[in-house]
Amino acid sequence: MSVGAPKIPVRVAEVVEVNALIKRFRFVRRDGGPMPVFSGGAHVVVDMDDHGTRRMNPYSLMSDPADTSGYEISVRRDDAGRGGSLFLHRHVTPGMDLVISSPVNLFPLDARARKHLMIAGGIGITPFLSQIAALSRLGGRFELHYSARTRDLAAYADDLTARHGDKVRLYLDDQGQAIDLNRLLQGQPLGTHLYVCGPKGMIGWVCRTAESLGWPKSAVHSEEFLAPPVGLPFQVQLATSGKTITVGPAQSLLEAIEAAGVDAPYLCRGGACGECETDVLGCDGQIAHNDHWLTDEQKVGNTKIMPCVSRFQGKTLILDR
Amino acid sequence: MGLEFNDETFRGDYTFRNSAKAIARFPFPFAEDSYMYSVNMEPHLPGRPGSVFEHMFDVDEHYVAEMRDRAQVLAEDPLRCQSLPHMTLAGWDLLELIMESKARDYPQWFSLTKDGNRWHWINRPLQIEQSFTFLDETTLPYGPMEYITRQTQGDFTLQDQRDDNLWIEAGMVTTQADWSLDFDIGMSFHEWHAPVPLAHEMRVFDRALKFLLNLQLGAPVRRFNWTMTVDPLLDTSPENYPKWGPSKTTMTPETIGHRQHLRVELQTLHRLPRSNAIVFPIRCYLIKFEELVTVPKWARRLHRVVRDIPDELATYKGFIRNKPLMLDYLSKYDDGAPTSPGIWPE
Amino acid sequence: MTTSFPPAMRSRPVYGVLTARPGTGHLIVADGEGADAVTDMIAAATDAAAMLARSHIIYVPGPTGTDRAETLRALGAAQFHRSPSFAACLPRLQKVLADAQMGMQIYVAGTEGVIGQVQQQAMLAGLPWQAVQTEHRGSTVRRVQCVHCKGITEAVRTDPFPCSHCGLNLFVRDHYSRRIAAFQGVNIDAEDPGQVPPPVERFA
Numbered sequence: 015m016s017v018g019a020p021k022i023p024v025r026v027a028e029v030v031e032v033n034a035l036i037k038r039f040r041f042v043r044r045d046g047g048p049m050p051v052f053s054g055g056a057h058v059v060v061d062m063d064d065h066g067t068r069r070m071n072p073y074s075l076m077s078d079p080a081d082t083s084g085y086e087i088s089v090r091r092d093d094a095g096r097g098g099s100l101f102l103h104r105h106v107t108p109g110m111d112l113v114i115s116s117p118v119n120l121f122p123l124d125a126r127a128r129k130h131l132m133i134a135g136g137i138g139i140t141p142f143l144s145q146i147a148a149l150s151r152l153g154g155r156f157e158l159h160y161s162a163r164t165r166d167l168a169a170y171a172d173d174l175t176a177r178h179g180d181k182v183r184l185y186l187d188d189q190g191q192a193i194d195l196n197r198l199l200q201g202q203p204l205g206t207h208l209y210v211c212g213p214k215g216m217i218g219w220v221c222r223t224a225e226s227l228g229w230p231k232s233a234v235h236s237e238e239f240l241a242p243p244v245g246l247p248f249q250v251q252l253a254t255s256g257k258t259i260t261v262g263p264a265q266s267l268l269e270a271i272e273a274a275g276v277d278a279p280y281l282c283r284g285g286a287c288g289e290c291e292t293d294v295l296g297c298d299g300q301i302a303h304n305d306h307w308l309t310d311e312q313k314v315g316n317t318k319i320m321p322c323v324s325r326f327q328g329k330t331l332i333l334d335r
Numbered sequence: 336m337g338l339e340f341n342d343e344t345f346r347g348d349y350t351f352r353n354s355a356k357a358i359a360r361f362p363f364p365f366a367e368d369s370y371m372y373s374v375n376m377e378p379h380l381p382g383r384p385g386s387v388f389e390h391m392f393d394v395d396e397h398y399v400a401e402m403r404d405r406a407q408v409l410a411e412d413p414l415r416c417q418s419l420p421h422m423t424l425a426g427w428d429l430l431e432l433i434m435e436s437k438a439r440d441y442p443q444w445f446s447l448t449k450d451g452n453r454w455h456w457i458n459r460p461l462q463i464e465q466s467f468t469f470l471d472e473t474t475l476p477y478g479p480m481e482y483i484t485r486q487t488q489g490d491f492t493l494q495d496q497r498d499d500n501l502w503i504e505a506g507m508v509t510t511q512a513d514w515s516l517d518f519d520i521g522m523s524f525h526e527w528h529a530p531v532p533l534a535h536e537m538r539v540f541d542r543a544l545k546f547l548l549n550l551q552l553g554a555p556v557r558r559f560n561w562t563m564t565v566d567p568l569l570d571t572s573p574e575n576y577p578k579w580g581p582s583k584t585t586m587t588p589e590t591i592g593h594r595q596h597l598r599v600e601l602q603t604l605h606r607l608p609r610s611n612a613i614v615f616p617i618r619c620y621l622i623k624f625e626e627l628v629t630v631p632k633w634a635r636r637l638h639r640v641v642r643d644i645p646d647e648l649a650t651y652k653g654f655i656r657n658k659p660l661m662l663d664y665l666s667k668y669d670d671g672a673p674t675s676p677g678i679w680p681e
Numbered sequence: 682m683t684t685s686f687p688p689a690m691r692s693r694p695v696y697g698v699l700t701a702r703p704g705t706g707h708l709i710v711a712d713g714e715g716a717d718a719v720t721d722m723i724a725a726a727t728d729a730a731a732m733l734a735r736s737h738i739i740y741v742p743g744p745t746g747t748d749r750a751e752t753l754r755a756l757g758a759a760q761f762h763r764s765p766s767f768a769a770c771l772p773r774l775q776k777v778l779a780d781a782q783m784g785m786q787i788y789v790a791g792t793e794g795v796i797g798q799v800q801q802q803a804m805l806a807g808l809p810w811q812a813v814q815t816e817h818r819g820s821t822v823r824r825v826q827c828v829h830c831k832g833i834t835e836a837v838r839t840d841p842f843p844c845s846h847c848g849l850n851l852f853v854r855d856h857y858s859r860r861i862a863a864f865q866g867v868n869i870d871a872e873d874p875g876q877v878p879p880p881v882e883r884f885a
Contacts, residue, residue, distance in 0.1 A: 019551035050552055053611040079609065116552045122611045124497055125421035128807045148609070152424065152470075200705055202783040205807020228704030228784040230812030232498050281549055289549050414831070498811075515828055521860035522692060529692035530856055573828045573867060577849065580871030656872070 019116035021061070022049070026110045027084055032169045036137065037103055038076075038088045041114060048082035052117035054145030055237070058085065059115040059283055064101040068269065071098035072284050074140040074211075074237075075117060076170075078147035085114070088169060090137040095241055096264045120286050121211065121237035123149070128205030130156040133193065133220055135212020136163070139170060141237060142211065146178065159193050161185040161212075195223045210236045240285040242266035243304055245325045251332045252276055253295050267321035276335055278321065285323035292333050294319050299328010340399040340460060346407075351567035353626050357396055361622050362387045363630075363678045364559035364599045368639040370648075372534045376546065379555040379603045387601060390440040391555075392433055392487060393618065399460050401488050401510070401569065408509040408570050409485075414517040415572070416481045418493070418505035425493045426480030426505060427470055428607035429614050433483045458486055480505055489601075489618030492516070494524075496611055501547060503527050510569040510619040512562045512598065513576070513653060532647045547604060550613060555605040560617075563654040563661075564598045567621050583656055591664045592625035595657070597637065624664060632681045634668035641665060683718070684817040689855040696796065696817040701726035704786035707736040708777060709758070710799045712767065713743015714819030715791025716753050722788065723756060733758045737777060741767050744792060744836045745820050767795050774799070778806035790816040794824035794835060797862030810859060821884045825853055826863040833863050839880035841869045850877045853884075 024041035032038050043049060052075060062069040077086035092099045106112070121141050123130055130149065132142050139160055149156050158181060162168035165186055174182045185191040199208070208229065210220040217236045224234045244264050251258050252271065261270040268290055271278045281289040285305030294301070294317050303313040305320035312318050319326075319333065343350045353361065382388025387395070408415055418426055434456055438447040446457040452469040463486065467474040475482045484491050484507035493505035501524045508516035519527050524544045525535075534540060550556065564571055565582045586594050601618040628634040641649075641661050649655040675681050683698055699722040701707075711719050719738065723729050736758040742748040742765070750763040764770035787808070789799040800813045822836040832846025840853045844866065851866030858865070870877050 019554035051608040052552070053609055056611075116554070117608075118549075118551060119611045122496065125424065125495060125610065126807065200782065200784055203807075204778060204781045204783060204785070206783050208783075226703055228702060228786050230809055232809035232811045233783065281551070287549055288545065498809075515865075517831070518826070518828060518856070518858050518861065518865055521858065526692035526857075526859075529690040530854070535691060573865075575829075577829060577868045577871045577874075580868070581874065583872055 022058075022114050022116065024085075024112055024114055026106055026108050026112065029106065029108055032088060033166050035167060036088050036090050036169050038086055039102065039106065040077075040084050040086045041112065042084040044111060049085055050116060051082060052079045052144075053119050053122055054079055054148040055121035055123060055141045056117035056119035056144070057121075057141075057282070058087070058117055059281075060087070060098075060102070061113040061115070062098065062101055062106075064097060064105070067097070068272065069096075069098045069101060070269075070280075070283055071241075072282050074121075074144070076140040076143040079144050080148070080151060085117075088137065088140050092241070096244060098241075115281075118281050118287070120282055121209070121235065123154075123209070124207045124233075124235065126205070127207035128155065128203055129207070130154060131198070131202060131206050131208045132156060132158045133208070133210040133212070133216075134158065134160045135210075135216040136161075136167070137169070138210075138212030138216075138237075140211075142209070143170060143174075145209075146174070150178070156181060158182045159185065159198065161187065161191075161193055161216075163187045195220065196227070199224055199227050199229065206233065208234045210234075211238070214238060237286075238306070240304060240306070240323045242269075242283075242323045243302075243325065245302070246327060248326045248328075248331070250326065251296075251330065252335045253332050254335055261325070267319070267324065267326070271321060271335055278335055280322060283322045285320055288320075290320055290322050292319050292321055292335055293317065294331070295334050296330055296332035297326075297328070298330045299326060301326050301331070339396065341396050343397070343400045345400070345404045345567055345569045349566050349568075351397070351400070351621065353622055354396060358622065358626050358629060359680070360386055360395075361627070362559065362599050362601050362620055363627075363633050363636075363680075364561045365636050365640050366676065366678050368636050368674060369643050370640045372537060372539050376543075376556040376558045376604075379557040379605075387618075387620070388557075391436040391603075392440070392489075392616070393601075394437070394441055394444065394460075394488065398488055402461060402486060404569055405485060405507075405509045412574060415509050415574075416484070416507045417516060417520055418478055418480055419520065422480070422493050422495065422505035422610075422612070423472060423478060424470075425495070425607055425610035425612035425614070426478055428610050428612065429491065429493065430479040430483040431469070432605065432607070432614070433487050437487075461486055481507060487616075489616050491617070492615045493607075494613040494615060496548065496613065499548060500524055501544065501613060509572075511572055511617075512560075512564075512600070512619075513571050513573055515573045517574075530651075532651050533645070547613060550604060550606045552606045552608055555603055557601060557603040560600040560602055562598050562600075562652040563657075564596045564621065565657070566594055567596055567623070569619060569621075583653075586657055586660060588660065588663060591657075591660055592628075593623060595624045595661060595664070596621045597624070597627055624661075628665070628668045630680045631668070632674050634665065635670070635672065636674050638662065638665035638669040682818075684819075684821065686817075686821075692857050693855045694793070694797070694815075694857055694859070696815045699788050699790055699814050699816045701729075701732055702786050702814070705735070705782065705784035706786070707732055708781070708785060708787045709736055709738045710740075710770075710774070710787075710789045710795065711738070711753070712741040712791035712795040712819075713745065713747040714749075715743070715789070715795070715816070716740060716747075716749035718790035718816040718818050719753060719788070720756070735759060738762070739764060739770050739774065741765070741770060741791075741795060743819050744794075744822050747819060767798060771798075771802070774802055775806075778802055778808075781806070787813045788816075789813060790818055792820050792822060793817065794822070794862070797824060797857075797859070800859065801862040804859070823853060823884050824863045825851065825866040826858070826861050827851055827866045829868060833861070834866070837866075838882055838884050840883045841877060841880055842866075 028040035030038040073087040281287040288307040304323040437445040494501040737760040827844040830847035834845040852869040854865045856865045
């Protein structure tokens with residue numbers, strides 16, 4: 015029942031080194047037409063052919079959602095990762111052709127909010143850039159608290175401060191500055207919504223603090239894309255297609271299924287959206303459920319797996335694919 | 336122009352009728368000889384030329400009369416169109432989707448020209464011409480959703496997406512199968528569908544919701560729903576139930592062919608770009624039994640569907656009272672011959 | 682005891698049991714027997730004194746005459762207000778919500794009419810409705826909106842009942858609107874005018 019949106023063939027129009035870790039990429043349509051308008055917080059999946067290995071990584075769109083002339087993403091180089099960000103940093107240059115997905119939003123602003131309170135850590139700034147552009151146009155109230163290791167690594171901070179002045183507060187680790195979260199969360203009017211995007215530890219800290227101060231869950235929003243973790247290789251039987259595949263150490267189960275020519279649904283490829291949920295028909299071993307989607311009950315039961323981020327260790331794993 | 340618009344009514348003297356061409360393109364909803372709920376969604380792609388699937392928003396011979404009827408319903412009860420304050424952006428998304436689709440698909444009737452955010456819209460069948468500024472509500476006579484849905488056949492609801500759910504928080508509802516927008520606005524997906532029997536136990540709504548939460552931009556889907564209506568009344572609202580309820584009691588074997596209508600909803604679902612909301616257009620098509628039985632396959636099949644439907648469903652759809660009368664009428668057109676699969680006439 | 686209701690359609694509200702939660706302030710609204718849910722919650726709270734020092738309690742006597750205002754007043758909350766009716770305390774409630782900040786906990790206990798209307802006011806003030814803790818106690822009379830004339834009849838006991846605004850005979854559905862804070866009433870004799878079954882006392 016999965017209905018895929020059309021993919022967008024793009025050309026790399028610009029690559030900018032933002033700082034020592036981050037590069038910005040601008041994509042325009044190869045046919046010169048307009049990109050779809052999107053909503054602040056949306057991401058696209060970038061489809062890359064890394065010397066024969068297909069990589070599909072999700073990145074938040076950071077450009078103004080109303081700018082249909084092109085899309086921009088910012089990519090932080092992850093030297094220990096599986097290679098997607100390294101490929102973008104090392105091999106993707108202006109003029110190159112790529113394919114991206116239609117925008118999908120798993121981190122939307124709550125339209126009812128009286129005020130949007132945003133907390134960003136490092137590269138987690140990117141979804142807020144498109145959200146702030148949209149809010150500025152519509153006159154929405156927001157406040158951004160942005161923390162980074164150093165001023166050099168605080169991508170786009172100068173631009174944000176220049177445009178939005180007091181609405182943006184910057185906190186630099188190397189200057190010993192830290193967000194006074196307790197104070198911040200205790201002075202917000204009823205109807206404020208809290209958003210956090212950044213490293214796992216920061217998301218946990220913000221969500222826990224908000225809960226301890228009596229913030230309702232439905233007013234706290236976070237986004238964390240999980241990079242598929244690396245691990246030991248493992249074998250999987252695909253019952254419907256009658257194939258047995260081996261998942262490599264730096265490959266995700268979803269990628270291995272795709273590489274075997276078996277069609278599998280997906281959207282975010284980061285364990286968040288639920289689209290790739292697959293029935294487990296047999297499991298003799300341990301599934302490492304790395305997703306944010308399945309309930310704890312489902313994880314314990316080992317009847318479902320999210321092949322985009324989860325792995326397996328043991329004798330046999332049989333999937334309904 | 337290729338299509339004349341009927342001068343007809345959906346109330347009072349009920350002069351509504353389908354031309355032979357309209358009967359031939361009627362969206363008969365049953366692909367087989369029986370009916371049960373299912374999620375049954377398929378991509379809403381441009382379909383068979385001349386069919387109701389040919390374009391994103393079908394405009395047919397009833398367009399002008401249906402819009403006249405909508406204006407009357409709204410004059411009597413303005414609460415049929417409501418939008419909670421945070422849904423205005425979704426209304427603009429919808430206005431853009433409809434204007435662009437209609438101007439592209441029916442250039443003889445509709446035109447949209449843009450100079451940045453300054454837009455100019457022409458609707459020739461309704462004799463409307465409007466200059467306005469996109470995303471500025473003060474430049475339109477109504478809110479964006481109301482403005483464009485006063486010019487578009489079918490009901491519309493706008494769903495906000497949050498907390499892993501869809502919340503019905505705006506709508507234009509004047510051609511509904513007995514549900515109240517005013518009452519239901521603000522509800523979650525399951526709450527809104529709460530009165531539907533059997534389907535919850537079948538987990539139909541769980542599966543539909545899961546599917547819709549991941550509905551993608553540029554990939555709309557569609558499905559059918561259906562019910563029965565006595566007389567070609569578009570506005571079968573709970574609000575007006577005391578006015579139309581009694582009509583069910585006055586149908587006779589002599590009048591059923593003319594008065595009993597199969598009411599089909601072509602429901603589509605589209606992700607909207609700026610708001611991330613979902614729009615749910617519910618387009619109603621009516622056909623008289625005497626019109627429907629001119630297509631032998633449909634007559635046979637409808638007889639079998641009505642005969643075999645569970646009483647709970649017939650009650651929910653509001654035709655249990657007249658089911659025997661319907662079966663007497665339809666059985667005359669069912670010789671027991673097999674029917675071909677699919678919805679199209681043989 | 683918390684009221685237990687028979688299974689009903691998915692739009693029918695489900696109520697919980699009030700539990701003291703961490704918060705920067707506590708707004709507690711109750712009517713009738715709802716007072717018992719409040720005293721139970723306070724009794725179970727780990728630091729009742731600290732909680733009460735930041736609590737504002739609004740109490741309305743119940744639809745069947747129950748008045749436990751003095752019990753609640755004796756708890757010694759920072760603010761206590763007894764209101765003769767829900768309508769009378771509405772301006773006060775709205776002011777408290779307008780001044781409130783995120784972190785304030787809202788608790789409401791008693792009849793469905795009061796629970797629904799407090800939730801409605803919290804939503805209008807911008808708080809997600811899920812943030813309001815609820816517990817049903819006491820009378821099960823219903824607040825019902827006539828789908829035809831839109832008038833709301835309070836404290837409905839029988840099914841069917843005559844709409845207090847337009848007079849139509851309405852049957853009471855379990856279909857519930859959080860926005861309106863009422864159940865839906867639909868004309869029972871629309872198809873056969875005059876044929877109204879005898880009213881049954883379903884809500885007491």
